[in-house]
Structure formats: structure tokens, C-alpha cells
Amino acid sequence: MAGGLALEGLRLEAGGRVLVDGVSLALRRGEVLGLVGTSGGGKSLTALALLGLLPAGVRRAAGVLRLDGAVLDAAGQAALRGRRIGFVQQAPRGGFNPLVSIGRHFRETLACDGLRGGAATARAESLLREVGFAEPAALLGLYPSQLSGGMLQRAMLALALARDPGFLLVDEPTTDLDLIVQAQILGLLERLVARRGLGLLLVTHDLSVVARLAGRVAVMQAGRVVEEQPVHDFFDAPRHPHSQNLLATHFALYGEAAPA
Amino acid sequence: MSLLRMEGIHHAYRQGGLLARRRLPVLEAAALRIEAGECVALLGPTGSGKSTLGRLMLGLEAPDAGTVLFEGRPLRDARGRVAPADRRAIQAVFQDPFGATSPRLSAFAVMAEPLLAARLPREALRARVAGLMRAVGLDPAVMDRLAHRMSGGQLQRLCIARALAPGPRLVLLDEAVNSLDLETQARILALLARLRRETGVAYLFVTHDLRLVRGFAGRCYVMQDRRPVEVAEPFGDGPLPPAMAALRDAILPARPAWRPG
Numbered sequence: 001m002a003g004g005l006a007l008e009g010l011r012l013e014a015g016g017r018v019l020v021d022g023v024s025l026a027l028r029r030g031e032v033l034g035l036v037g038t039s040g041g042g043k044s045l046t047a048l049a050l051l052g053l054l055p056a057g058v059r060r061a062a063g064v065l066r067l068d069g070a071v072l073d074a075a076g077q078a079a080l081r082g083r084r085i086g087f088v089q090q091a092p093r094g095g096f097n098p099l100v101s102i103g104r105h106f107r108e109t110l111a112c113d114g115l116r117g118g119a120a121t122a123r124a125e126s127l128l129r130e131v132g133f134a135e136p137a138a139l140l141g142l143y144p145s146q147l148s149g150g151m152l153q154r155a156m157l158a159l160a161l162a163r164d165p166g167f168l169l170v171d172e173p174t175t176d177l178d179l180i181v182q183a184q185i186l187g188l189l190e191r192l193v194a195r196r197g198l199g200l201l202l203v204t205h206d207l208s209v210v211a212r213l214a215g216r217v218a219v220m221q222a223g224r225v226v227e228e229q230p231v232h233d234f235f236d237a238p239r240h241p242h243s244q245n246l247l248a249t250h251f252a253l254y255g256e257a258a259p260a
Numbered sequence: 261m262s263l264l265r266m267e268g269i270h271h272a273y274r275q276g277g278l279l280a281r282r283r284l285p286v287l288e289a290a291a292l293r294i295e296a297g298e299c300v301a302l303l304g305p306t307g308s309g310k311s312t313l314g315r316l317m318l319g320l321e322a323p324d325a326g327t328v329l330f331e332g333r334p335l336r337d338a339r340g341r342v343a344p345a346d347r348r349a350i351q352a353v354f355q356d357p358f359g360a361t362s363p364r365l366s367a368f369a370v371m372a373e374p375l376l377a378a379r380l381p382r383e384a385l386r387a388r389v390a391g392l393m394r395a396v397g398l399d400p401a402v403m404d405r406l407a408h409r410m411s412g413g414q415l416q417r418l419c420i421a422r423a424l425a426p427g428p429r430l431v432l433l434d435e436a437v438n439s440l441d442l443e444t445q446a447r448i449l450a451l452l453a454r455l456r457r458e459t460g461v462a463y464l465f466v467t468h469d470l471r472l473v474r475g476f477a478g479r480c481y482v483m484q485d486r487r488p489v490e491v492a493e494p495f496g497d498g499p500l501p502p503a504m505a506a507l508r509d510a511i512l513p514a515r516p517a518w519r520p521g
Contacts, residue, residue, distance in 0.1 A: 038441050038442075038443055038444070039411065039412065039413070039440075039441045039444070040411060148306065148307070149306065150306075175438075175439065176439070177306070178305045178306045178468035178510075179305075179468055179469055179470075179507060179510035179511060179512075180305050180468075180506060180507070180510040181305075181306065182510070182512075183510045183512070186512075205441035205442055206442065207442065208511075208512035208513070208514060209512065210516075211512065211513060211514065211515055211516040211517075212512045212513070212516075214516075231516045232516055232518075235515050235516055245443070246442065246443070249442045249443050249445075249446050250442055250514065251514060252446065253442070253446075253471045253472070253474075253514075254471065254514040255474050255475070255495075256514070
């Protein structure tokens with residue numbers, strides 16, 4: 001199990017109800033793992049559990065998190081957040097403080113590593129350039145309300161990468177964006193994975209996003225992983241009935257029948 | 261006579277704060293028509309003016325210039341008011357059902373609001389709400405629970421039921437299924453198609469996802485240079501307006517491409 005982030009036997013409970021049970025996932029550097037399923041299936045909770053960011057009332061009843069083979073306790077897990085694992089959520093506007101400029105968002109994050117002043121500004125600009133902003137200096141003085149959804153999501157990616165994490169969790173990163181902006185963000189994610197050797201966990205309900213980016217696919221239903229396959233095998237020969245249903249709905253969008 | 265006809269619409273928004281003088285044109289010489297019982301798709305990327313056109317259709321705003329005719333009559337009178345009967349006849353379902361309902365209201369209260377004008381006795385009102393909930397595939401037993409305890413798909417069904425409650429002849433569906441997961445999306449679209457067949461209501465289906473239009477909408481417009489342009493065959497081989505070609509190119513392939521490694 002060396003060389004990656006691994007979750008083993010995760011079980012989450014809330015008020016006596018089991019929300020996620022027996023979930024094991026392994027994410028290697030340089031690889032994209034798509035986590036798909038209907039909403040309410042436990043995809044997002046699993047991602048939050050990886051970060052130790054479970055919502056109030058949800059308890060981790062079982063499960064072990066390993067980084068490069070070493071088991072992490074709660075403190076070790078908290079230390080991962082931002083430093084080793086970056087996180088990007090669905091609606092980018094909710095992730096920014098509307099009263100604080102983009103530049104200050106970066107300064108705050110970069111100060112964690114002792115980067116301040118001119119060095120922090122230079123680093124913020126190089127990160128923003130990496131996510132495709134041609135003139136990052138102008139952006140730093142702007143407020144989140146002055147940016148479009150697609151620009152904010154790119155800025156959010158730059159922030160998530162500010163501390164050079166080896167892994168990135170993205171939860172429905174393009175669901176609120178139009179298809180043209182979605183294509184740009186997915187292209188950007190692909191380049192980041194290749195250039196930085198990131199391990200990317202891609203949580204989504206959209207199988208076309210998985211087809212575009214993922215190397216492996218895990219399907220969740222009712223809190224369990226019901227299938228995990230390389231992406232081509234998944235699209236050609238899904239094994240679980242839930243996966244088959246998802247694919248049938250997906251292919252119907254394209255006006256074609258699912259493969260028998 | 262068309263159900264709705266918009267002609268020569270110009271509309272601009274002020275840019276850069278309250279005191280700025282600069283105005284950004286959103287619609288220019290825009291025209292659109294919807295026949296009774298028809299489902300018309302309006303496509304375009306974010307910021308192309310789709311939702312503005314929808315707001316004008318609902319009478320929420322007056323255009324800077326141009327006319328909006330509903331059943332042959334101007335939608336807004338000289339003082340900018342929409343007649344109550346027309347307000348009931350044109351309804352809307354928006355993208356985010358949680359933003360479109362109050363977190364304090366029960367499902368019943370959400371549904372009852374558009375029906376209050378009819379002054380039904382309490383029991384008749386509850387029966388009517390139950391009937392509408394069943395029509396959209398919701399269990400009336402959850403009527404007295406807080407609306408926000410429902411899932412996104414269920415709450416969107418409730419919003420559809422609420423839009424249909426006053427018996428509208430036109431419903432604006434503004435990205436109404438875009439934030440739902442694939443299966444819920446397909447179920448809601450099937451539900452909307454069935455309700456259209458049963459009630460003869462017309463839809464303006466606003467979306468950026470061309471895939472959703474197939475088999476759902478009869479006619480299709482795309483926003484090109486600040487006005488809707490009708491496209492006869494969005495999936496055909498013929499020439500397309502550039503905006504439509506861009507939307508079609510942005511559709512991701514259905515299957516993974518072959519990738520080395």
C-alpha cells in the first residue's frame with residue numbers, strides 16, 4: 001500500500017444511522033480516481049472524511065487513513081489538510097469570503113508556510129498564472145463578487161495548490177459552471193495532474209466528466225462502494241446493477257442506448 | 261396568435277456600482293415567440309442574457325425598449341403592472357430549489373401560497389396540495405415537514421408542483437434540472453414532459469446543456485450576439501450559429517478516449 005493515500009474500512013454514523021459503511025479507496029500520485037453515484041450515496045461524506053472535516057453530528061465509527069503506508073491519527077490527519085491534500089468544492093462562490101480580496105485569501109494561506117510580503121505576492125501570482133490567468137497581478141486586488149464562477153473556480157484551484165499538496169480532492173468541481181467553462185476547468189485539472197504528479201479524487205455525478213478525466217472509477221450507492229474498475233472497463237462492461245443504471249441514463253443523454 | 265411574443269427587445273444593465281453611468285447591453289433587437297402548449301429551448305453560455313429574457317417574460321423587469329405580448333396583449337400596463345390573471349398564468353422554476361423556498365416553511369405552506377388567492381376552505385386546500393404533490397411523484401404524507409428537509413430532487417419536484425398550482429399556460433424552466441444528479445435529471449425531465457402532455461402548458465426551457473434538449477424541446481433558440489437565433493436542427497450537419505457550435509463542441513464525449521498508460 002506504499003506510495004499513496006488510502007482509506008480502509010470507513011464507517012460513518014449519524015444518530016445511530018449508518019451513512020457510509022466499509023468504504024476503502026486508494027489514491028496514487030499521478031492518478032485520477034472518479035467517485036460517482038446518485039446524490040445521497042455518501043460520495044461527498046467520504047471525501048470530507050478523508051480531510052477530517054465531517055459535519056457536526058456525523059461520527060467516524062471505523063476506518064483507517066494511511067499516507068504512504070503509515071497510519072494517521074486525528075492529529076496527523078488534521079496536519080494533512082491543505083498541506084498534503086488540497087480540497088475544492090462545488091460552488092466556488094461559497095468558498096471565498098466576499099469581504100476579502102483575492103490577494104488576501106492567498107496571503108492568509110501562504111502565511112501558514114511563513115511566506116509574507118513580496119515573496120507571498122510573487123508566489124500567488126505564479127500560482128494564478130499556473131491556472132491560466134494571463135495577468136494575475138490585476139486579480140489580486142479584486143473581490144470575489146467581481147469574478148465569474150469559472151474564474152473563481154480557477155482561483156480556488158490555485159489556492160488549493162498553494163502549499164504544494166500531493167493530493168487534490170475535487171467535489172463536483174464543474175457542476176455549477178456552463179459546459180464551455182467546464183471544458184476549460186477539466187483541461188486545466190488534467191494538465192495539473194500531469195505536471196505536478198497529483199493524485200486526484202474526482203467526486204461527481206456526471207459520467208461524462210469521469211470519461212474525460214478519470215483513470216479508475218469507484219461507484220457508491222447507499223453508503224457503500226459497489227464497484228471499482230479501470231475507466232474503460234467500467235464504460236464497456238459495468239458489473240453492478242446500479243452502475244448499469246447510471247450508464248443507461250448517461251448514454252440516453254447522448255441519444256444512444258447503453259451497451260448490452 | 262402566439263402565447264408569448266417578444267419583439268425588438270433592448271435591455272442593458274448598469275455596470276460598476278450604483279453611481280456608474282456605464283451600461284452593458286445584454287439584449288439587442290431580441291425577438292422570441294412561444295406557441296400554446298409548445299416546449300421551446302433557449303440555449304447559451306453563462307452571461308449571454310438567457311435569464312434576463314426569462315425575467316422579462318415573467319414581467320419582473322420592463323425592457324428598455326421593445327414589446328412583450330402575452331396572448332396578444334402587452335404583459336405590463338402603462339404603470340408597469342402585470343395583471344393578476346397573467347401573473348398566475350406565467351410561472352417559473354429556477355435552478356436552486358433551496359434558494360427558491362423559505363427554510364421556515366413546511367412543504368404544505370410552500371405549496372399553499374399560490375393557492376391562497378382562491379380562498380379554499382382548509383380541508384379543500386390540503387386535498388388540492390396533496391393532489392398536486394402526487395402529480396409530481398411526492399408522497400403527500402411528508403406535507404407537514406419542513407420543505408428544506410427534502411433532498412434537492414424532491415424539493416425541485418415541490419417547486420414544479422408549486423409552479424403548476426395556479427394552472428399556468430407558460431412555465432419558465434431556468435436551468436431547472438442543472439444542479440440535479442443524472443438520474444434525478446432524467447426523472448424530472450420525464451415528469452415535465454408528462455405534465456405538458458396532460459395540461460397543455462408551454463415551457464421556455466433555459467439551459468446551457470444541449471444534451472438535455474434532445475427529445476424534450478420542440479424548437480430551439482441559441483443566444484447569439486445578444487439575441488435569440490432559432491436553430492432548426494441543433495444536432496444536424498447543417499451550418500450552426502457560432503454560439504451553438506461552441507455549445508455543441510463543449511459537450512464531453514460519452515465514453516473515455518483511449519489514453520496511453
